[in-house]
Amino acid sequence: MRARIEGWRHTLYQIIYQSNTPIGRGFDIALMVLILASVLTIMLDSVAEINQEYGKELYAAEWLFTVLFTLEYGLRIFCIHKPIKYIVSFYGIIDLLSITPSYLSLFLPGAHYLQVIRILRVLRIFRVLKLVRFINQANILVNALLASRLKIAIFMFTISTLLIVFGSTMYLIEGPENGFTNIPVSIYWSVVTLTTVGFGDITPKTDLGRAVSAIVMITGYAIIAVPTGIFTAELSKEMKKQRKADQRTCPRCRHPGHEKDANYCRICGMELPPSH
Amino acid sequence: MRARIEGWRHTLYQIIYQSNTPIGRGFDIALMVLILASVLTIMLDSVAEINQEYGKELYAAEWLFTVLFTLEYGLRIFCIHKPIKYIVSFYGIIDLLSITPSYLSLFLPGAHYLQVIRILRVLRIFRVLKLVRFINQANILVNALLASRLKIAIFMFTISTLLIVFGSTMYLIEGPENGFTNIPVSIYWSVVTLTTVGFGDITPKTDLGRAVSAIVMITGYAIIAVPTGIFTAELSKEMKKQRKADQRTCPRCRHPGHEKDANYCRICGMELPPSH
Amino acid sequence: MRARIEGWRHTLYQIIYQSNTPIGRGFDIALMVLILASVLTIMLDSVAEINQEYGKELYAAEWLFTVLFTLEYGLRIFCIHKPIKYIVSFYGIIDLLSITPSYLSLFLPGAHYLQVIRILRVLRIFRVLKLVRFINQANILVNALLASRLKIAIFMFTISTLLIVFGSTMYLIEGPENGFTNIPVSIYWSVVTLTTVGFGDITPKTDLGRAVSAIVMITGYAIIAVPTGIFTAELSKEMKKQRKADQRTCPRCRHPGHEKDANYCRICGMELPPSH
């Protein structure tokens, strides 16, 4: 009996977690469709005209999706060997977060819109596609981002300091009578201006304020070069490394990534076959 | 008789499709002028004041262009060996699309503005110019874009997910009373903000909304680094490849990468064959 | 007696200026917290609703912070060997500037908002963190910025000239009746437009004005490539230099550029000394 349950659990595991069997692949694709349909339902539900006419149908659909996803979440926990590991994983948390808003909405009206977080589940698609090339490319991007994280952090810290200084200066110059109601609002204006978004909901009116704004704008325009430069340089490095890794492997110690001009393995000293 | 038609067809083919004869070149240039004149006519026609005064003349001109282009389309099909191949090609479709709106406008008023799609026909200019250097440079750009398409796709997918999450969050925070009428509208706002366009037609009014907006803006400002970095890295690689292909190898010591002005191998002193 | 004071001064110096002792580290962290709390106090004070309710408490807190920072400033001067060198240093000036606004506000109401300049003191955090990696990365960024300063200066000079020309042209075309009140205002508009901020507080109304604006916008959109390109190229160079400095040279054949994991020279097979 237990063996049968075990076998059944294993089959379920293969269907839900893997996608190398036709049925597993089918499950993954069906899941993607359900997620997108569910997110679309919530979006349409928020449109007043559609809500008035099809409110009930959408409400039913939302609950249907919730029940299905709850069921799926239960099965995911049930059929995996180490359920805790899944529950605390990135996707485990996303999966839980994407069903709770519905139940929450029973007590808190409006909370059901939080269901859109379900969209994050589609990020699984990269796993579903199981395209080695996709994974490789995504890894290169992620590695470049990781390699630049310290530099980006320094940049962000400096920018934040600048934003506070610029915001407060503008508050002093323009003041509440020109829409710079208080320092937090002025910092919001700094963000809008430095990032070159420029909503125009708050704009400087005084001559001095416009002069300072010009400095903020030119600063924002020029320093975009910094994160771009950081990421580009790291990505170039990462791509070169990748290309190098595609090169030769030592026949004795199996160490990969020998450069084109190498005659000997740099790890074990073995003579390498001539590079092509 | 048939031979004469064949000969005539071939001459026509050379005039219309090729540009190495003076008459073929003349045809191409005349076509470019006609296309631009036709697009200008449609633009002017859309300006109310001009339309009121010269409406009839512009209408006549539009039909003249349409008849000419229809004739040209017919000849293109007639004089080519494999008409189907042309019809389903990129330019074949553009050519067809640029004449249909006029005929459509007989039933559907306003449709004639769709004629501006004719502007896409001027992309042929690169072929007309027949400048090898232009083609080379365009190829480098296209290769770099192709090489980065997987990475760009991953980036776009992640951005789309972010836009939905940001949009829905702002809908929940700001709500219809502050212009965030529904989730699709809020996603439109996300796009406006993340891409740093910042129309200002919809802006956050609450403190929390402004704080979240600041995050969206800084995200948009910083992640522009990602596509830029991807394309720059790929383009650098592509340009290096191109330069390597232009370089020479020593016939004695096989050392590669000799510059264009080199007469002797810089490693072994051997005289190099003249560069082309 | 004098020796005791000397000893006391030295201990104080270690606590305030260094962070390798537990108490020194504690002092630095406490200082960071105080600075952030102080900046937050000023921000909250500027919000009308909060000011009305907690005005007195915030006023007291501001003075408390000022007294503490004044005390700290005095101790910094007292315990260092060369006080003048500290006073005229970057952080010495920031430290002085961050206490003066409070005293100034006794005569000049509103001046106390200038206290936000205190935020610049948190830049010390990099020194506090004493993370070698952070310092290294920051150095790379600063070196790249220094290396590109001449090129950036040329770019900025050219942009400024362009801004004046574009601004004046728009003043002539649009004139005061369309919001381009005078040339300085039109130059402000140029900055808003060229940097792609686009507040929309001043916009062209005439056809010619819109055509010129389109040129300004496309210019701004395209030339962002220049500072980005400059910084990226310099950063790449700087990072390569850094990597080379991290690499090793074979003691036998002198071939440079051996990677960190290399045990043997890849050219002559010689065993390399262990990497640090």
Next chain:
Amino acid sequence: MRARIEGWRHTLYQIIYQSNTPIGRGFDIALMVLILASVLTIMLDSVAEINQEYGKELYAAEWLFTVLFTLEYGLRIFCIHKPIKYIVSFYGIIDLLSITPSYLSLFLPGAHYLQVIRILRVLRIFRVLKLVRFINQANILVNALLASRLKIAIFMFTISTLLIVFGSTMYLIEGPENGFTNIPVSIYWSVVTLTTVGFGDITPKTDLGRAVSAIVMITGYAIIAVPTGIFTAELSKEMKKQRKADQRTCPRCRHPGHEKDANYCRICGMELPPSH
């Protein structure tokens, strides 16, 4: 007599055109100051409040500057050997253009604002500074721009085509009732949106219009990568070339730019001294 005039002309030439004598340098600096003062005068003159109070003084100053610049222009023509060459040169045209608006304003009121074109004369500063490093850096930038001009042209051509297509599409979708008055105005909106400026003077109101706008915005946001990538790649190449040129020169044929690994001159086959 003639010799004396010749001698006097030559001295004048040295003062006006060269800056290696103290008096020549003094002349150049005085000229820069005059140009900036003149531009400032025109700017202030355009401010209504200042004009009302100091209108006469500014008017007098403008004429003073004009007379001085006219005199300088005359002397420049008089003291140079080939006046025609100067007159048709870039700076010759700028010099002429910067005095004509004043005389034009006698017949055409308002024309005197065109005097701001004088600002372009300050570009001479690079020549005045005579800093070799500045010239070198500017050359690198200009070379990179020249090297990328074909690629940038292809990019600009494609963008223009896109702008027309996007603009016309939006005209059809939104129409005059939503501010998209005619196709040229819609193309202006395309430019505002694609370049991420986003004034907000014209914004889409319909759902379909907003969806298309989102596409325009994301396109604009992503393709900024193209010019940036082009310029960055060309600049990197140019900087590498420059660094190479700093390397070694052949002792026989004086050919510069030998790479670090070169043992023989690649032009004349001469053995090179070992690289340091």
